[in-house]
Amino acid sequence: MNEPLLGKVATVGGMALGKDYAAQECSIARTLEVVGERWTLLVVRDALYGVRRYNDFLVHLGIPRAVLAARLQTLVDAGVLEKRPCADAPRRHEYVVTERGRALWPTLRALSAWGRDTFADGRPLRYFRHAQCGTEVGLAGECPACGLLVPLEDVEMLPGPGLDPDPADPVSRALLGPRRLLQPLRLDPV
């Protein structure tokens, strides 16, 4: 289930690695070959927030359709997402985060914390708390109070004062309320 990736990524079409910047002997460079392209980390973010369907990514990100398709494909190839038929409606399908995708949460948490501290227009956009104890999770998604890495299902996201309380698109609206990471997004048919 968690077999290494090297074969797949390193030997596509005979080129040395992904596309280029990885004659680099460096784990960071290798990682960025997979998730470093434009939009990719935002797709993963949405997936961790519970978004699963093509159209939901589309409207929430405002990404061009072709790019979204390409990125989802890359992420599936890299083992970050898994594409599978929807349980209820067999002709639709959904992209769900794998174990390897969940492992990107510390990265996203660190990026998010940097943004919060750097663009300090005061009001935070979202809080992420350890649901069991209410403490805000730390830089890598760990709980400073309990001292352990919080399982994603136990991370509760809630809107901060900087977040628009009435956004236009339905995905943003669904992602507003207090909810857990990974909790599948279900859009109430208006």
Next chain:
Amino acid sequence: MNEPLLGKVATVGGMALGKDYAAQECSIARTLEVVGERWTLLVVRDALYGVRRYNDFLVHLGIPRAVLAARLQTLVDAGVLEKRPCADAPRRHEYVVTERGRALWPTLRALSAWGRDTFADGRPLRYFRHAQCGTEVGLAGECPACGLLVPLEDVEMLPGPGLDPDPADPVSRALLGPRRLLQPLRLDPV
């Protein structure tokens, strides 16, 4: 010294934010506007490793000159690096990491750890240890033993078994040996 960035980034040339993907109300998206372009995070990585001079970035990264100049400019504008005249040779200058740049270490550490775990061809490339106690630093750069975030000066980087022990370029050679983060890179004139 750590004034917020919003003004600078948000209003360049009248466009809404950076370039695009940030009608997004999201700290991650805002962060990626600054450090999400190709090469940028590798430049920051090198800067944290102690690289300071244009030519050192150039040979170590294998980045096109024009792109390097652009990225350094972006990072200076964003307050991640500071450009200043070299102490010893007044006509040269160097790019040094600011406090805000140091704050990107948890992000880079998390990316690096994901790469290590994902491309598990076995041999790690580098270790990062808390110099005082020898423990490997955790996902966000904290010390699991001491429980606190290790100051960058106390993070010791050492080569792992997967790293080429005799690389071609002098910057890679200088970055091999056990050394501290942020320790300025000095190339011994061969």
Next chain:
DNA sequence: GGCGGTGAGTTCATTCATTGAACCTGTGGG
């Protein structure tokens, strides 16, 4: 005082990636 070397860039033509709009295709409902 001319000469080559170095650090730190710019300029420019080519290639590659991204964008947005339009098109396609399978199915499910009325």
Next chain:
DNA sequence: CCCACAGGTTCAATGAATGAACTCACCGCC
């Protein structure tokens, strides 16, 4: 039969990245 919807693909136009060549200020030297 017709329309809508999910999940794409195709295409032309734009914008960014690449690599090679060029600039330019200074520095040491003989």
